[in-house]
Amino acid sequence: MSMLPSCREVSRLLSEAHESGRPLGMHARIHLGICAVCRRVLAQFAVLRHGAARAPEEGPSLSSEAKARLRRFLNG
């Protein structure tokens, strides 16, 4: 059996490293050096976080009924 972790194991290690901010271990880094697909997933986790953490600048608005209700509420 190979000493190197499998794609299955590396995907978990990538998520954990993403979580903790700690660097990956040597065996996982060697795996990434030879596995383009796992490198892709590493980058995609970062893209996911980047997009998810943003405040949406456009999109749905409050309905006019909801605004009227909130205005009444604030005016006591």
Place this chain on the structure above:
Amino acid sequence: MTDPSTWVDAYGDRLFRYALSRVRNEASAEDLIQDTLLTGFKSRANFKGDSSELTWLTGILRNKIFEYYRRQAKEFPLSPSDEESDPDDEFFDGRHWAVAPRDWGGEPALKAESVEFAAALRSCLDALTQNVARAFILREMEGVTPQVTALALGVSPPHLAVLLYRARMRLRRCLERTYFAPEPT
């Protein structure tokens, strides 16, 4: 500080979009905005003007979102048997990817800033179980620390890691199919 009676028109839509991207339900988002505006109104003497009013109100809203999920986790606790089974069986065949993740094309980080991404993420979050979605929203969308997220959700840190792993893997695959690299039809 501006007159609070102008807040709904000035900030209502932006606060609503923020809330809706995090709670996935219009009625709950509206309730959170109402709570936020009320808290802002009551504590307006605390506003020092170091940040904009919108940033200040968004900070209040983020606390409300955290409390919303903490309450939900108390009312509907996680069921460990649902989420601790081997979460990567659906992605792997033995040691290797069952379906290899595809290339997301040029500048995916830029593509992740679009309105279309936000809509696709919302729909992919809807497909997650509540437990997995809560973990992702608090940790990744709201930036709550792992320790505080685990405490709020009533799970151990290793269980939180499993929930987040599952969320990332499922969202990655869902966004690939629906937004970044859909298969040609």
